[in-house]
Amino acid sequence: MRLQVDPHSSTPPFEQIRTQVIDAVRTGALTPGDKLPTVRRLAEDLGLAPNTVARSYRALEQDEVIETRGRLGSFVAATGDATHRQVQLAAVAFADRAKSLGVGPDEALQIVRAALGLPG
Numbered sequence: 001m002r003l004q005v006d007p008h009s010s011t012p013p014f015e016q017i018r019t020q021v022i023d024a025v026r027t028g029a030l031t032p033g034d035k036l037p038t039v040r041r042l043a044e045d046l047g048l049a050p051n052t053v054a055r056s057y058r059a060l061e062q063d064e065v066i067e068t069r070g071r072l073g074s075f076v077a078a079t080g081d082a083t084h085r086q087v088q089l090a091a092v093a094f095a096d097r098a099k100s101l102g103v104g105p106d107e108a109l110q111i112v113r114a115a116l117g118l119p120g
Helices: 013-027 039-046 050-062 082-100 105-115
Strands: 066-068 074-076
Touching (some): 013 039, 013 050, 039 050, 050 066, 050 074
Antiparallel strands (some): 066 074
């Protein structure tokens, strides 16, 4: 995976890095367990201040896209895609709520299919 920063973009460099890493995880270019470059190495490669890259990594860690393992470095988290993780959490919340309301699995799935615009 090769990251690039457009210095003329209205999007701040730290956000460009964050977005590119998330996209790489979504497309499979980065998979859980893949090691990311060190903050200093990536900053040097992109011609940025190390604090800019560190800010991106902190945001990615907060989004649960990456995890930092001390001196070992930063890796793509097992949960990987933050969007996927959010959808999983929403699905669990929906399932719990449907059960508490007495809605059976078949009816719950029909409701989800309808919400997604899929045929019954």
